[in-house]
Amino acid sequence: MRLASQALIYGLIERMSSTALSSPEPILPEVDLRAHTAAALDWAVVLDALSKRTATHAGSRAAMDLALPRDIETVRCTHARVAEVLALSEQALRMPLGGLVDLEPLVGQARRQSALSLEQVRDVVRGVASIDRLARWLVRRRDAVPALTLLATDLLLEPDFVTLCRDALDADGSLSAARWPELGALRDRLRELARGIRSRLEEMVRGEELADHLQDRFVTRREGRFVLPMKVSAPRSLGIVHATSNTGETVFVEPGEIVARSNRLRETEAELQRLERRILVELTAAVNGAAVALSDAHRASTELDLVQARADLGTHLEGRLHPMGSEGVMRLQSARHPVLVLRGLQVVANDLAVSVSAPCLLLTGPNTGGKTVALKTLGLAAMFCRAGIPFPAEDGSRVDLF
Numbered sequence: 001m002r003l004a005s006q007a008l009i010y011g012l013i014e015r016m017s018s019t020a021l022s023s024p025e026p027i028l029p030e031v032d033l034r035a036h037t038a039a040a041l042d043w044a045v046v047l048d049a050l051s052k053r054t055a056t057h058a059g060s061r062a063a064m065d066l067a068l069p070r071d072i073e074t075v076r077c078t079h080a081r082v083a084e085v086l087a088l089s090e091q092a093l094r095m096p097l098g099g100l101v102d103l104e105p106l107v108g109q110a111r112r113q114s115a116l117s118l119e120q121v122r123d124v125v126r127g128v129a130s131i132d133r134l135a136r137w138l139v140r141r142r143d144a145v146p147a148l149t150l151l152a153t154d155l156l157l158e159p160d161f162v163t164l165c166r167d168a169l170d171a172d173g174s175l176s177a178a179r180w181p182e183l184g185a186l187r188d189r190l191r192e193l194a195r196g197i198r199s200r201l202e203e204m205v206r207g208e209e210l211a212d213h214l215q216d217r218f219v220t221r222r223e224g225r226f227v228l229p230m231k232v233s234a235p236r237s238l239g240i241v242h243a244t245s246n247t248g249e250t251v252f253v254e255p256g257e258i259v260a261r262s263n264r265l266r267e268t269e270a271e272l273q274r275l276e277r278r279i280l281v282e283l284t285a286a287v288n289g290a291a292v293a294l295s296d297a298h299r300a301s302t303e304l305d306l307v308q309a310r311a312d313l314g315t316h317l318e319g320r321l322h323p324m325g326s327e328g329v330m331r332l333q334s335a336r337h338p339v340l341v342l343r344g345l346q347v348v349a350n351d352l353a354v355s356v357s358a359p360c361l362l363l364t365g366p367n368t369g370g371k372t373v374a375l376k377t378l379g380l381a382a383m384f385c386r387a388g389i390p391f392p393a394e395d396g397s398r399v400d401l402f
Contacts, residue, residue: 040361041379042142042339046313049342050389053312055097055190057296058104059305062354066306068386072401073325074087078307078388079321080147086390088323096137097305101127102296110287115280122173124287128165130210131297134304144309148307154300161290175279183279186272193265197226197258204228204255215236215250224269226374227252307388314390317341321390329400330378335393337377338384350374 038044051063069075088094101123110116116124117219135155144147167179201219204210205228213234221229222243229245230238230253239255254262287294314320317338334349334386341347352374354361361378363371384391393399 003282014330028056034191036105037379038383041376041383043380043383045339045342046380046383046387046389049315049316050306050309053309053316054305055308056102056302056305057098058100058302059100059309062302062306062387063309066387068383069271070386073326075386075401076324077147078310079324081151081307082310082314082388082390083321084145084148085307086315088141089311089315093141095304095308096130096133097301099126099130100134100301100305101130102176103127103294106296107287107291110284111291112159114284115277116284116287117278118175118276119171119338121280121283122169123362124283125165127298128157128162128294132157132162134298134301145246148304150301154296157293158289161293164286166285175276180275180279182275186268186275190265190268190272193268194226197261197265200258201226201255202227203382210255212308220252222252224266225254226258227254231338310387310389317390317392319384319390319392320395320397321388322385322399324385325398325400327356327358327400328354328402329398330355330381331396331398332377333394333396335377335381335391335397337373338380338392339376340373341392348373350377352378354378 001246007035047064047066050066051060054060054063062358069078085095097259103124106116106120106124106127109120132155134158136153138149138152142152145310168176170176170178177182198219205214205217205219210228210230213230215231218229220229225240227241227242229250232244232249232251234251237256239250239253240259241253243252244250245252255339317336319338328355332350332352335352336347336349348370351360351372363374365371367376381391381393383400385401391397391399
């Protein structure tokens, strides 16, 4: 009977195994354990909090897609950078991250088109100035922040390119007449021509010659030409009509005697536009020539933004960077669940530990007694360690890289 029972059991096992092996569909659905873990631990809440503490759009995007390194040296490097930022904050010092621009799209456009727009050039100039300022700030403190300074080497741009960007624009954001004197000469000529035309038209408005034909006594511009508002009944021999009012009762007329001067004005404007276009082409070529260095600087500045955001989030959580090994040790002293802290809830601190000698942790207690919170606190501590974010646990804690 015993042998028969064993034979029956073995037969069932064999048939089940055969069925499982021959089945075209998996018995259990596939599960992305990393995604499941991140969702179970509300990791998205942490990433959102990190993103909100960045200074740049690129940093914000990188925070929401934060990679968790798997090798201990990379993680230790991040910890060292965050530690240096925290040390700077104790001296009331903070990296100058303001004004950083997402340069990647601009570099891509410089590769694809012959001339960036003036607005795009302004963005490049602002971004280069901010990168140069950040690089100089870090280099001056290289003895105090060696880990950050290593990253800052990618911020260093060619001095001639930095000078070109610094001198490219006037204070009002226009292309610099000091850098390109011919711009100043053309602008002066335009102002003189426009001033002469306006002055003559104002004389005509004040005079009696056109008094019966004027709809109103002011000088304006239509289609780039200086005009006077006249009654629709005004003789067409007075000049060229360039526009009509919505009511149809007013026509905007360029008096015949200023047409020649207006033509010279438009010709000078066209000459100025050609010169500005040539300068924009020159600046675009310079950006294209510095494309690799600008891309490196953009990545470095984005990482520095993330380092600062990590430190700021850790400070908000009253977190610390804890000693880290690779033996699978987790020792948390008065650890608080960081997501609950971010949500503004009162959090009961826990002492939790697993180690090589005691690799199991038994959590017991009634429902709503805090078992899940304690378990998630362990998981979040491991993820905070890999992410390089200071974790809210007291000194004496240790979080190894899992």
